[in-house]
Amino acid sequence: MRTLYQFSISHYCEKTRWQLDHKGLAYRVEHLFPGLHRLKTRRMAGTTSLPILRDGAQVVADSTDIALYLEATYPQAPLLPSAGPLREEILALEDRHDRLGVHVRRWLYGQIEDWASVTDAMLRVHRPLFGLRDRAKPMLVKGLRTLYGVTPERVAKSEVELLDGLDALEKRIHNDPSRYLVGDHLSLADISAAALYAPLLSPPDTPWANIGGFSAPAREVLDRIRERPAGQWILERYRHDRPHATEQDEARA
Ligand SMILES: N[C@@H](CCC(=O)N[C@@H](CS)C(=O)NCC(=O)O)C(=O)O
Numbered sequence: 001m002r003t004l005y006q007f008s009i010s011h012y013c014e015k016t017r018w019q020l021d022h023k024g025l026a027y028r029v030e031h032l033f034p035g036l037h038r039l040k041t042r043r044m045a046g047t048t049s050l051p052i053l054r055d056g057a058q059v060v061a062d063s064t065d066i067a068l069y070l071e072a073t074y075p076q077a078p079l080l081p082s083a084g085p086l087r088e089e090i091l092a093l094e095d096r097h098d099r100l101g102v103h104v105r106r107w108l109y110g111q112i113e114d115w116a117s118v119t120d121a122m123l124r125v126h127r128p129l130f131g132l133r134d135r136a137k138p139m140l141v142k143g144l145r146t147l148y149g150v151t152p153e154r155v156a157k158s159e160v161e162l163l164d165g166l167d168a169l170e171k172r173i174h175n176d177p178s179r180y181l182v183g184d185h186l187s188l189a190d191i192s193a194a195a196l197y198a199p200l201l202s203p204p205d206t207p208w209a210n211i212g213g214f215s216a217p218a219r220e221v222l223d224r225i226r227e228r229p230a231g232q233w234i235l236e237r238y239r240h241d242r243p244h245a246t247e248q249d250e251a252r253a
Pocket residue numbers: 007010011012013038048049050051061062063064098
């Protein structure tokens with residue numbers, strides 16, 4: 001049996017869920033408690049971050065290594081050619097969007113005025129444990145801000161980076177939200193770009209759909225992103241290539 005160890009609102013975990021779903025591979029998810037997760041991830045894979053996939057005896061950490069493992073092991077519904085220049089192009093785009101995912105996360109965490117909906121989305125999959133879960137929330141917020149470097153200077157830089165990334169995406173698709181990044185069908189490049197930008201668009205049925213609490217200037221930035229071709233492209237990828245993202249996830253928990 002396959003198990004995906006995850007945080008439900010992690011966009012890197014969403015990238016892996018999308019790939020597993022696209023390939024029609026059955027899996028269960030195990031939600032780890034943020035912070036305490038490290039006890040398990042260090043033991044399992046010598047790492048601190050999620051996702052981690054256990055597939056029988058095989059344990060693979062990091063969404064890119066998982067992606068390569070899944071493509072090599074399960075060739076159905078391929079998202080990456082096994083060789084050639086297109087493979088290199090897709091991997092370069094995947095890597096670029098993996099790096100942009102860091103800026104998306106830092107910028108978003110830098111815009112939150114009211115953390116209630118975010119901590120709720122992170123922790124509601126865990127048992128209340130006589131109030132302990134909810135008492136952990138302030139510590140969790142502090143930990144996230146430290147871990148992800150949420151300082152005004154770095155958040156401002158992340159805004160520039162993520163907007164540059166959207167410009168590059170629009171050049172690539174010629175401002176046409178129906179196009180794919182490489183060739184004429186979905187690849188790992190599209191999944192990485194759409195999943196790692198998705199928290200900015202909160203597509204319906206995704207773990208970010210009910211998240212709010214952003215400042216008014218941040219809401220304006222988010223509205224502008226939603227209107228531009230890159231924002232429409234992300235929503236289109238979800239509508240067209242990622243049906244029922246959350247329902248599938250929860251059914252498997
Ligand atoms: N390069 C990694 C990044 C994964 C990542 O940043 N995961 C975050 C959640 S979005 C995490 O597990 N953070 C907790 C930690 O590092 O302790 C990947 O692609 O899997």
